[in-house]
Structure formats: structure tokens, C-alpha cells
Amino acid sequence: MTIKAGLIRCQQTEDYCPATTCFTNAREGKGGLEETGPVEIIALNTCGGCSGKKAISRAMTMKERGAEIIIFASCILRGTPGYIDYKCPFGKKLKKLVEEKTSLEVIEWTH
Template sequence: MTNVAIIRCEKNMDRCPLTNCFRCLMEKKEGFAIYEDCILSGVFTCRCPGDVAVNLSKILKTKGADVIHFCTCTFAEKTNEGWIAKDGGFCENIDNIIERVHKETGTPCVKGTAHLPKDYTIKTWD
């Protein structure tokens, strides 16, 4: 079983209780469809400008996280037509943050949770 952690963006924490992220994780859909079996091992909120992401990830790793997912809202935007990645989400540096987390912790990272944009291919850092 894969222990999955989630890091979300502070800019969305007052609007989103992560309901669909948790639902997709439990049902192994959207960003979590890559797992045969998975369980939530922890959740943290990243704060701008993302300097805390590495330390948060180190804590998640010590708590058993095998992989860290970064919420879709960090790179995609909700529109009337659904979620799109074209104009970006809440974090303009998300790829750099994920790269740093992966390099400094050695933990695999995945960009995406629920609400994946149409035709989006899950990006992973292994």
C-alpha cells in the first residue's frame, strides 16, 4: 500500500476543505489513479513563497509518506468550463518547488490530485 501525503496551497485553504482530493484518493481516481492501493499519511499547507515546502516534506517523510502530491489548484485554475492549466493556478513556482522537494528529500512527487484539467498528463518526479 502506498502512503500518500498531500501539500496544498495557503491561497485556497479558506475555500477548499480538500473533500474531492480525499475522495479521489480513496477511490483511486484522477491524480491517484496511478496507485493500486493507497492511504493518506498526512496533509500540510504550503505558504508563499514556498520556502517551507522542503521542511514540510521532510516531516511527511518521517511520518511514513512514500509519495507527496501537490494539489491541482497550485497549477490549474477553475473556470466555467472546468479546470484548465493554461493560465496557471495559485503558485507560479510550483514546478521549482516540487523539484526542490524531490531533490532535497528523495521523495517521489506528483503534480495533481483532484479536478485534473482535461487532457492533463500526470507529471511525476521519481
């Protein structure tokens, strides 16, 4: 049985990153999902822009719609794709708040 996941990405990266590597790694259980195994992404949204507070309500909605875990795309906590290399200054706090408010595990990266 495949785990259902909600994927949250940085709004600042959506102009140049189509999230294809995030989707591939989720489907194949690679990168940050090696321990979890393959997951089905049932929802995709951004953090809402800096400071990312919309990520919390969006993760809660994802849970209401069936997400069993939340995945932060690598652009949030790793600052990838590599040519950008800018980690979200609010990322760790967002992860903690999303976990507290949803009671779901947050995977920190995809690739």
C-alpha cells in the same frame, strides 16, 4: 498494500476549499492518482504561503513520519478549483526541490 502519502496544498486556497475532492481521489485512486492507485493520506499541510518554501521542510517531515510519496493538491500546479484558475508561480520549482530533498516521487495533481 496501500501507499502512504503526504498531501501538500496551497495556503491561499484553504479558506474556501476543504480538500474533499483531493481526499476522495486519493482514497479511490482517481484523477492524478490513477497510475498510483488508492493511497492513504497520512499527513496534510499547506505550502506555508508564497513563496511556498515551507513545503520542502514539511515534505521532509512527512517522509520522516512514513510518507512514501508526496502529492501536490491540484490548487498548486493546476490552479483548481476552476473558479480560481491560478497556478502557483513557484509550483514547478517546489516540485523539483521536494523531489530532490526527499527522494520521493511527487504527484502533481489530484483532480
